Amino acid sequence: ALGYTLVYGVLKLLNFAHGDVFMVGSFVGFGVLQLLGGSADPRVPVWLLLSLVTLAAMGACAGLGVAIERFAYRPLRDAPRIAPLISALGVSFFLANSMQLLFGATPRNYNTFDLSNGALYYRGIDIGNVKVPLLRIITIVSALVLMVLLWLLVNKTRTGKAMRATSFDREAAAMMGIDIDRVIVFTFVLGSALAGAAGVMFALRVPTQVSIGFVAGLKGFTAAVIGGIGSIPGAMAGGLILGCAEAYAQGYISTKWSDLIVFSILIAFMIFRPQGLLGRADIRKV
Numbered sequence: 001a002l003g004y005t006l007v008y009g010v011l012k013l014l015n016f017a018h019g020d021v022f023m024v025g026s027f028v029g030f031g032v033l034q035l036l037g038g039s040a041d042p043r044v045p046v047w048l049l050l051s052l053v054t055l056a057a058m059g060a061c062a063g064l065g066v067a068i069e070r071f072a073y074r075p076l077r078d079a080p081r082i083a084p085l086i087s088a089l090g091v092s093f094f095l096a097n098s099m100q101l102l103f104g105a106t107p108r109n110y111n112t113f114d115l116s117n118g119a120l121y122y123r124g125i126d127i128g129n130v131k132v133p134l135l136r137i138i139t140i141v142s143a144l145v146l147m148v149l150l151w152l153l154v155n156k157t158r159t160g161k162a163m164r165a166t167s168f169d170r171e172a173a174a175m176m177g178i179d180i181d182r183v184i185v186f187t188f189v190l191g192s193a194l195a196g197a198a199g200v201m202f203a204l205r206v207p208t209q210v211s212i213g214f215v216a217g218l219k220g221f222t223a224a225v226i227g228g229i230g231s232i233p234g235a236m237a238g239g240l241i242l243g244c245a246e247a248y249a250q251g252y253i254s255t256k257w258s259d260l261i262v263f264s265i266l267i268a269f270m271i272f273r274p275q276g277l278l279g280r281a282d283i284r285k286v
Contacts, residue, residue: 001223001235002150003191009167009230010187012081013073016088019217020095021064021192025057025199026208027099030108032056039114046115050138050204057196065192069185092217100210107207139201146197147236150190154232163187167230219246222266228279237277241265 007015032053037043044052072091076084112120112135120135154160165173166183174180202208202216219242227238245265249258269276 001220001227001239002147002232003195004221004224005227005229005232005235006187006191006194008224009232010163010184011073011077013084014088014221015068015073015191016085016217016221017068017072017091017095018191018195019215019220020092020099020213021061021068022195022199022202022216022220023208023210023213024064024095024099025061025196026203026212027103027108027199028060028196029053029057029200029203030110030208033110039111042115046120049115054142054197054200057200058193059196061196061199062189062193065188065195066185068192069188074181074184092213096210096213103210105210107209108203109207110203112204135204139204142197142201146194150194151232153190159183159186219262222262224276225266226269226276228276231276231278234276234278241277 003018003021004015007013007018033039033049036049036052042049068091072087073084076087120133120138124131124133124135124137126132154163162173162178162183163186165176165178166180170180173183198216199208202212220239223238223242224235225238226241227234227236229235242262242265246258246262249261253261
């Protein structure tokens with residue numbers, strides 16, 4: 001959701017290839033995990049193993065984001081808005097099918113039950129009758145840390161100020177001396193790196209496969225719209241709302257109905273509050 005909202009905020013572009021960048025990140029993490037001995041017998045301490053896997057996925061996805069921006073979106077920056085949208089869908093299909101040709105459709109399992117003899121899963125904290133595994137705590141804390149770092153970068157740094165200026169008025173920002181190309185590339189680096197980290201966090205809990213990119217991208221886009229696409233706090237809020245709605249639907253209603261409920265929420269927001277929770281309605285100049 002953060003990646004979608006970052007790119008849309010700066011370029012007014014829906015990067016539908018973002019979900020497949022997420023998928024690539026989960027595969028890169030799996031590859032690095034195997035290079036470091038696998039989860040059953042890691043060659044380094046578990047905390048370092050998880051850090052290296054996550055950083056490798058973030059780095060690889062950041063590079064992929066630069067390539068996507070340079071070859072798929074930059075040539076179409078001044079084209080009609082439908083052209084980059086079609087290009088984004090093309091990149092999505094290209095990444096998904098390329099990964100399937102290279103690695104097949106077999107799911108990859110991080111086997112986190114084996115990490116440190118299952119300590120990441122079996123250790124944790126007890127809240128009444130509920131046990132929260134250490135692995136879940138690590139995932140939640142990591143996500144919160146990344147969110148806070150992103151917010152600080154966008155709101156408290158010079159680069160973040162340039163990103164915000166570009167999102168408000170690209171032409172005026174360029175006239176004020178801001179390197180627009182550099183800002184846009186950095187936005188793709190940032191959004192794609194976050195997708196890589198999310199891919200690893202996802203794959204630590206459930207097996208990853210090539211087809212997860214489409215579903216993850218769709219859910220991320222839905223979360224961004226619910227929160228207000230273009231708003232970083234909105235993307236965070238939308239992701240939490242969507243995740244809770246899906247989890248409660250699966251737990252208390254039925255797993256068959258969870259996607260219907262999630263996308264019904266999206267339809268309701270599109271009808272009654274199209275700007276999302278924290279987004280702003282577009283100002284139309286006449």
